[in-house]
Amino acid sequence: xxxxxHVVVCGSLVPDLLQTLEPVQGPAGPGLRNELMLPSVLDxxxxxxxxxxxxxxxxxxxxxxxxxSLGPKAKLQQLMMSIAQKVPFEFVAIDASASGFTDPVEVxxxxxxxxxxxxxxxxxxxxxxxxCASASRDAGVTVQLVGERxxxxxQFLAVDELTVSAQGTLTILERVEGGKYLVSEVAGPPCAxxxxxxxxxxxxxxPQIGMLNMRTIMPALQKARLVQLSAPGTTxxxxxxxxxxxxxxxxxxxxxxxxAMEIANWIKE
Amino acid sequence: MxxxxxxxxxxxxxxxxxxxxxxxxxxxMVDADGNTLLESRVMPGLPLQVLCYERxxxxxxxxxxxxxxxxxxxxxxxxxxxxEIPMTTPVSQEQVLYLLDPFGASRRTxxxxxxxxxxDALKGALPWSDHAVxxxxxxxxxxxxxGMVFSIGQLNQWVGAQLMSSGLVQVxxxxxxxxPLFDGDKVIGVRLVDQGVDGSGxxxxxxxxxxxxxxxxxxxxxxxxxxxxxxxxxxxxxPAGNHQREWAIGMKAVVELAPDAGLEAGAVLHTFxxxxxxxxxxxxxxxxxxxxxxxxxxxxxxxxxxxxYRYLQHWMTHPxxxxxxxxxxxxxWGAKTLQESGRRGESVLVGDGFARIGEGSGSTNxxxxxxVDEAWAxxxxxxxxxxxxxxxGKPFTKDNLDATYVARRRSSWVEREARIAEKARxxxxxxxxxxxxxxxxxxxxxxxxxxxGRARRPHERIPSIEQYFGDxxxxxxxxxxxxxxxxxxxxxxxxxxDRSGWPKIELDGSLLVSQQDALLMGGKVQAAGGFADHVTxxxxxxxxxxxxxxxxxxxSGQAIMPGPDGVPRFxxxxxxxxxxxxxxxxxxHVSDPERSNVEFSAGSGGLHSPIN
Numbered sequence: 001x002x003x004x005x006h007v008v009v010c011g012s013l014v015p016d017l018l019q020t021l022e023p024v025q026g027p028a029g030p031g032l033r034n035e036l037m038l039p040s041v042l043d044x045x046x047x048x049x050x051x052x053x054x055x056x057x058x059x060x061x062x063x064x065x066x067x068x069s070l071g072p073k074a075k076l077q078q079l080m081m082s083i084a085q086k087v088p089f090e091f092v093a094i095d096a097s098a099s100g101f102t103d104p105v106e107v108x109x110x111x112x113x114x115x116x117x118x119x120x121x122x123x124x125x126x127x128x129x130x131x132c133a134s135a136s137r138d139a140g141v142t143v144q145l146v147g148e149r150x151x152x153x154x155q156f157l158a159v160d161e162l163t164v165s166a167q168g169t170l171t172i173l174e175r176v177e178g179g180k181y182l183v184s185e186v187a188g189p190p191c192a193x194x195x196x197x198x199x200x201x202x203x204x205x206x207p208q209i210g211m212l213n214m215r216t217i218m219p220a221l222q223k224a225r226l227v228q229l230s231a232p233g234t235t236x237x238x239x240x241x242x243x244x245x246x247x248x249x250x251x252x253x254x255x256x257x258x259x260a261m262e263i264a265n266w267i268k269e
Numbered sequence: 270m271x272x273x274x275x276x277x278x279x280x281x282x283x284x285x286x287x288x289x290x291x292x293x294x295x296x297x298m299v300d301a302d303g304n305t306l307l308e309s310r311v312m313p314g315l316p317l318q319v320l321c322y323e324r325x326x327x328x329x330x331x332x333x334x335x336x337x338x339x340x341x342x343x344x345x346x347x348x349x350x351x352x353e354i355p356m357t358t359p360v361s362q363e364q365v366l367y368l369l370d371p372f373g374a375s376r377r378t379x380x381x382x383x384x385x386x387x388x389d390a391l392k393g394a395l396p397w398s399d400h401a402v403x404x405x406x407x408x409x410x411x412x413x414x415x416g417m418v419f420s421i422g423q424l425n426q427w428v429g430a431q432l433m434s435s436g437l438v439q440v441x442x443x444x445x446x447x448x449p450l451f452d453g454d455k456v457i458g459v460r461l462v463d464q465g466v467d468g469s470g471x472x473x474x475x476x477x478x479x480x481x482x483x484x485x486x487x488x489x490x491x492x493x494x495x496x497x498x499x500x501x502x503x504x505x506x507x508p509a510g511n512h513q514r515e516w517a518i519g520m521k522a523v524v525e526l527a528p529d530a531g532l533e534a535g536a537v538l539h540t541f542x543x544x545x546x547x548x549x550x551x552x553x554x555x556x557x558x559x560x561x562x563x564x565x566x567x568x569x570x571x572x573x574x575x576x577x578y579r580y581l582q583h584w585m586t587h588p589x590x591x592x593x594x595x596x597x598x599x600x601x602w603g604a605k606t607l608q609e610s611g612r613r614g615e616s617v618l619v620g621d622g623f624a625r626i627g628e629g630s631g632s633t634n635x636x637x638x639x640x641v642d643e644a645w646a647x648x649x650x651x652x653x654x655x656x657x658x659x660x661x662g663k664p665f666t667k668d669n670l671d672a673t674y675v676a677r678r679r680s681s682w683v684e685r686e687a688r689i690a691e692k693a694r695x696x697x698x699x700x701x702x703x704x705x706x707x708x709x710x711x712x713x714x715x716x717x718x719x720x721x722g723r724a725r726r727p728h729e730r731i732p733s734i735e736q737y738f739g740d741x742x743x744x745x746x747x748x749x750x751x752x753x754x755x756x757x758x759x760x761x762x763x764x765x766x767d768r769s770g771w772p773k774i775e776l777d778g779s780l781l782v783s784q785q786d787a788l789l790m791g792g793k794v795q796a797a798g799g800f801a802d803h804v805t806x807x808x809x810x811x812x813x814x815x816x817x818x819x820x821x822x823x824x825s826g827q828a829i830m831p832g833p834d835g836v837p838r839f840x841x842x843x844x845x846x847x848x849x850x851x852x853x854x855x856x857x858h859v860s861d862p863e864r865s866n867v868e869f870s871a872g873s874g875g876l877h878s879p880i881n
Binding site: 082085 | 274429840
């Protein structure tokens with residue numbers, strides 16, 4: 001593969017998973033209490049997609065990576081201060097709510113529009129990456145919808161591994177039912193890949209990568225297109241968290257079997 | 270291969286001091302049309318290249334609500350701008366409460382007991398309720414009328430957003446700075462921490478040596494326990510007569526009050542007297558029924574099993590405090606070391622190529638209990654100095670920084686008020702009542718009269734467990750408790766406090782939660798892999814012979830626990846980077862009596878929560 005891929009990663013922020021989230025009904029619809037104050041992280045599934053894209057860029061010469069994020073501009077700016085140090089990418093920002101109380105069809109439309117407007121993007125070399133689920137709204141359909149809007153027929157969901165042959169063909173390991181993998185051979189891009197966990201660890205923070213990325217991040221934030229996600233025809237009648245009970249015990253080096261036994265016993269109680 | 274980067278100015282740590290520095294500097298770097306006013310030497314034609322590295326994974330890492338006169342912040346921002354910062358509200362009322370001990374468990378001297386007896390006898394005539402008496406007035410030096418209640422986390426986040434959107438400075442969280450770089454006695458930049466190493470610092474397959482960032486000026490604002498500030502202290506020492514021997518741990522929570530809490534936004538409550546006389550408490554009410562609550566446990570509280578977390582819970586459940594906190598929910602939690610030596614803890618402020626600002630430089634006012642306002646002001650003062658020098662084309666030498674930054678600081682209200690406060694807390698070294706009288710006299714006489722006291726190093730103060738608890742627990746029982754706790758791998762404080770009469774804390778799962786739950790509910794403990802342990806024990810044989818192991822009982826996150834070989838075991842994933850272990854050690858460093866046997870170095874992670 002001499003020219004490399006054009007990898008577009010769709011990924012945005014979610015409230016830090018360790019925060020206590022409290023849905024509230026506001027005048028503009030449902031939201032999270034103190035939403036703008038909650039610490040945010042890159043959606044974990046999208047983060048896996050980004051790390052895989054970074055790995056691809058490092059191993060396949062000529063590959064370029066774009067990160068397309070939809071979220072409140074101020075929060076995206078804050079998020080980028082840490083994400084930008086992980087993987088080299090070019091940034092595209094869409095200024096919109098990322099509360100989770102949005103319609104994935106609208107989100108997908110906004111993402112697809114933004115991707116179509118990337119000037120240097122070669123759609124014939126496009127690998128559309130995203131998470132197979134989201135920590136804020138587990139609909140798990142956004143990548144599919146974006147792919148459809150971009151006319152990408154080859155779609156793979158819950159992917160754990162992507163390998164590229166010397167000829168440029170792709171081998172994709174996709175989770176299917178029963179703990180099994182479906183192995184697919186693809187001639188090449190374009191294709192859409194919604195990542196499960198992948199195999200790449202979180203890269204260390206590299207200050208030089210951060211400075212490199214910052215060249216596109218600030219301009220992208222400044223020209224971020226404002227999108228209203230009004231969800232016409234959608235009514236949220238109510239939101240609530242499942243009742244939860246905390247019984248924390250932090251342990252280390254406990255065998256998995258022992259952990260499983262303890263949880264099973266607790267459920268039996 | 271270690272990479273290098275050349276820049277004009279590199280800042281270490283992003284807190285109020287560096288926020289003030291970058292805010293002031295960035296406004297002077299270009300004109301309204303974007304033309305360069307302060308030109309870079311490393312990138313000619315462009316504005317100064319300014320980088321800031323922050324250890325925590327986010328810039329909103331602060332761990333405290335704060336009440337402040339906010340004079341320096343008001344000079345930097347308009348009222349309309351400040352009102353944009355979430356959780357900010359004007360001070361509406363102030364109260365100082367003396368808390369009596371409803372359980373008879375705290376350790377009160379005969380003088381304190383006599384005071385309690387007088388209050389009890391006169392309670393019908395005093396503003397007494399729920400085992401507390403309200404002072405008839407707030408001493409002028411404590412008053413914050415006209416000030417603001419706000420959140421340092423939200424302030425940092427808001428300031429950081431303004432700075433980044435200017436495009437003139439870059440602030441990078443998640444990037445600890447390991448040490449200053451020297452050329453002789455000149456600081457020529459900083460070295461970032463190595464990644465891809467194991468706990469002992471041994472490089473692994475993914476080793477990435479920390480980058481060397483060369484800069485004409487290194488701005489050190491990494492707080493009271495920051496590794497760069499510590500290394501500068503070790504290299505240059507302190508100005509004659511100065512030292513950093515007084516510390517405190519501030520352990521705090523942000524809670525959502527119940528609707529019937531009976532406190533309005535902007536209410537400020539300060540307490541003293543309970544759970545131990547030496548422990549001070551606070552409750553600041555933000556908008557929307559959010560409140561910052563917490564205690565300060567000072568280094569002159571001589572309990573060798575001092576646990577801030579258990580004391581925080583006893584403070585919360587004091588009847589006078591509980592009447593406001595009952596039904597509350599913990600939203601965030603954290604702890605932070607405070608450098609309590611104030612002006613006397615001032616470090617060497619400048620040298621060739623470096624300048625120090627904020628708390629680590631000794632800017633906190635120990636009489637008024639104010640630090641954020643002063644820290645921000647020192648950042649502004651340094652920025653004004655840098656602007657002056659850059660415009661004049663002068664280098665950042667010690668002499669030039671002395672003539673500009675230090676001169677500004679010396680002629681400012683920060684210095685004037687710090688001088689008044691300098692000896693305010695000396696009396697506490699000799700006892701609670703003496704300290705209380707001393708701080709009152711210093712405040713009332715504006716520093717003309719002070720109650721003296723001899724500042725001792727923390728390790729010189731800490732008694733043995735047998736000495737401290739001997740009057741309440743027989744020696745045989747202490748030995749038994751110690752043996753049981755060692756065997757169970759737990760700290761001593763709970764067993765000792767239970768045995769000495771402290772009531773059990775009944776957990777409610779909402780506000781009163783286990784320490785590990787607070788760790789998880791309170792924010793976010795982050796410890797990305799690939800970093801070395803940042804807490805180490807200098808001489809492990811000393812640890813093995815240490816009967817107190819205060820580091821274990823004092824650890825805010827229960828990250829230091831008994832080790833199988835007698836050496837405390839450090840768990841980086843639980844560390845909230847409060848730095849309390851640095852001064853909660855009863856043994857001196859092998860070569861420097863001003864330090865302890867615990868090293869606190871650069872490390873990644875730590876608790877942060879923007880609502881703190």
